[in-house]
Amino acid sequence: AQSVTQLDSQVPVFEEAPVELRCNYSSSVSVYLFWYVQYPNQGLQLLLKYLSGSTLVESINGFEAEFNKSQTSFHLRKPSVHISDTAEYFCAVKYSGGYNKLIFGAGTRLAVHP
Amino acid sequence: DAGITQSPRHKVTETGTPVTLRCHQTENHRYMYWYRQDPGHGLRLIHYSYGVKDTDKGEVSDGYSVSRSKTEDFLLTLESATSSQTSVYFCAISDSETQYFGPGTRLLVL
Numbered sequence: 001a002q003s004v005t006q007l008d009s010q011v012p013v014f015e016e017a018p019v020e021l022r023c024n025y026s027s028s029v030s031v032y033l034f035w036y037v038q039y040p041n042q043g044l045q046l047l048l049k050y051l052s053g054s055t056l057v058e059s060i061n062g063f064e065a066e067f068n069k070s071q072t073s074f075h076l077r078k079p080s081v082h083i084s085d086t087a088e089y090f091c092a093v094k095y096s097g098g099y100n101k102l103i104f105g106a107g108t109r110l111a112v113h114p
Numbered sequence: 115d116a117g118i119t120q121s122p123r124h125k126v127t128e129t130g131t132p133v134t135l136r137c138h139q140t141e142n143h144r145y146m147y148w149y150r151q152d153p154g155h156g157l158r159l160i161h162y163s164y165g166v167k168d169t170d171k172g173e174v175s176d177g178y179s180v181s182r183s184k185t186e187d188f189l190l191t192l193e194s195a196t197s198s199q200t201s202v203y204f205c206a207i208s209d210s211e212t213q214y215f216g217p218g219t220r221l222l223v224l
Contacts, residue, residue, distance in 0.1 A: 043204060044215040051211060090156055099164050100145050100208040104156035
């Protein structure tokens with residue numbers, strides 16, 4: 001069965017430190033990959049996505065993720081985090097096929113401390 | 115932000131009662147989805163729709179039904195609510211590639 005694994009349920013980090021949130025998916029067939037962010041008591045917001053082309057994708061607030069087909073990974077990174085980055089982050093995969101359905105990982109809670 | 119609203123935003127109900135949640139979009143997207151979010155599980159797909167009157171089950175559809183009589187509205191019904199359906203419910207809409215999420219409905223079944 002297709003699945004998405006986020007390897008860390010919680011990641012504590014100090015402000016201005018770098019961070020990596022890890023995501024692996026189960027199949028190397030054609031995929032689209034997404035990272036969503038959820039701030040407390042809010043819905044999910046799209047952070048960035050990989051559809052095709054360059055394997056390194058960036059968001060407007062300094063996050064980036066790299067699609068690695070051989071390792072079936074799509075890890076999210078930021079070189080210097082802010083308090084405002086505290087949120088839950090979800091990795092999601094859309095496999096080829098109909099209806100644009102996504103499979104989500106369980107989420108990683110990023111806690112940025114001063 | 116994509117034009118998606120959910121109603122109600124919060125609801126408390128009793129076991130055994132029917133509950134209907136509404137998702138409304140102003141984007142005219144073809145695909146609509148209902149998810150539930152529970153700690154440790156991420157988001158799990160309940161039902162989805164690929165057009166008016168065209169719906170199908172997701173991975174956790176037991177105890178839920180849906181209807182879509184208009185492009186803009188997608189209703190989720192808990193036919194007889196149980197405590198295990200206490201959750202946060204999210205609606206999403208999709209163009210050809212990306213899903214966009216509503217603000218969520220927090221449901222408590224006592």
